[in-house]
Amino acid sequence: MEIIAALGELGLGERLLTTPAALAAFSCDGLTAFTARPCAAVLAESTAEVVATVRACHATGTPFVARGSGTSLSGGSLPVAGGVLIALNRLNRVLSIDPESRTAVLEPGVINLDVSRAAAAHGLAYAPDPSSQSVCSIGGNLAFNSGGAHCLRHGMTANHILGMTVVLPDGELTTLGGPSREGLGPDWTGMFCGSEGLFGIAVEVTVSLIPIAEATATFLAAYDSLSAAGDAVSAIVAAGLLPVAMEIMDALAIEAAEASVKPRYPPAAALLIVELEGDRDTVAADTTALEALIAVSGAVSVTHTADPEERALIWKGRKSAFSAVGWLAPDYIVQDGVVPRTQLGRALAEVEALSAAAGIRVANVFHAGDGNLHPLILFDGAEAGALERAEQLAADILSMCVRLGGSITGEHGVGVEKRAHLPLMFSPDDLTLMGEIRRSVDPGELANRGKMLVPMAEGTAA
């Protein structure tokens, strides 16, 4: 094959993988329902190798996909069959931290949590905290504009990316943004963030850091219904409080977390986790206000703690809930719809009704403060038709989110999984324009072909 011969010229040695056995590990990401075999995987160790690999792909017209840690839940890092997969997890150095400007320069394969670990010595942290933060990479976070529990107040990944060096789909190396937000001209950094790898590969990323808060308090409130917990979230925001995180787990998600990491949650139909942070006086005043709000919200029990170990256990239960549902069913689909926060109670009641009508169990664990639902649809893939029924329920939940004024994705991206649902939100003209913008950067649609937008070769919907 022409591309294999071209990659063979790059001196990658054993870091050029071409055998079926070696490529098997790259045939899917966190969404295991989709699989595809690339013709080669390159384990890049330098920017020069990424540039040379992309140039080889461009010269031979071969599609390529960047891969960080492969934790995408929408098939974002699924290879293109017969294409090239460029693994970036060996590019994992924190290149510099500047405590004065509160910035860090990172290679794309740096693990999210390692940024905060490195910054802690300076009293700083990296705010976006996906639940997968102990394994997912900054490059993947950037491509998906990832969120996390603490993005309610601090904002998503895009709010923390200042600049980057990228390899464009023709192999050209260029810089977008810079060390501060005071750049002139179009916001190319903003365009690249969340573009799901369609505009090329980020090889160096400059992020902003935040000071570690002086005080923190974490509340655990138990409710006897999911919609009561959802309504409490709306009431807290309506009262003018802005916690740093507000998360909800339902009974099934609590059961899964207890079976797995044993966070010692109280038994409840729904659990609301609320975290306050700031200076000591603000947290003390907000604690009093929050206690009063929760007291009238119908909570059946409430506790709060500032103890670091107790707080860590609460968050461990929440952040491991996705993987923990593996204790409840052999397979699951995680959905990622968003509804306006004021519609949370109604949306949760509709999820329950759709789940009952389909006869399929759904566990709910989600970023309640952002209205970002994560229904975990449980099924057994060994049963005939079970995957299709689960996918239909997922589609019905997404349609409901759009009907209530929300979106088909909050943070997991469109990938391959939600591509067919884009017309729920965008007109044919919108989609055509998106395709034209994409092809203005990548006429051959080589970068991450088939993700988010339908390629020209496959159809007319751009």
Ligand SMILES: Cc1cc2nc3c(=O)[nH]c(=O)nc-3n(C[C@H](O)[C@H](O)[C@H](O)COP(=O)(O)OP(=O)(O)OC[C@H]3O[C@@H](n4cnc5c(N)ncnc54)[C@H](O)[C@@H]3O)c2cc1C
């Ligand atoms: C248990 C679990 C919990 C999760 N919780 C959350 C959560 O709370 N919030 C959230 O937002 N997501 C969450 N996710 C989803 C996932 O972890 C995120 O989407 C994450 O950002 C993906 O990072 P990654 O390194 O694994 O990227 P990958 O899966 O390898 O890639 C994701 C996308 O980014 C592209 N890409 C990767 N690196 C680059 C680069 N350098 N330049 C350009 N494009 C690139 C890929 O081509 C692909 O399209 C969770 C996943 C799991 C499994």
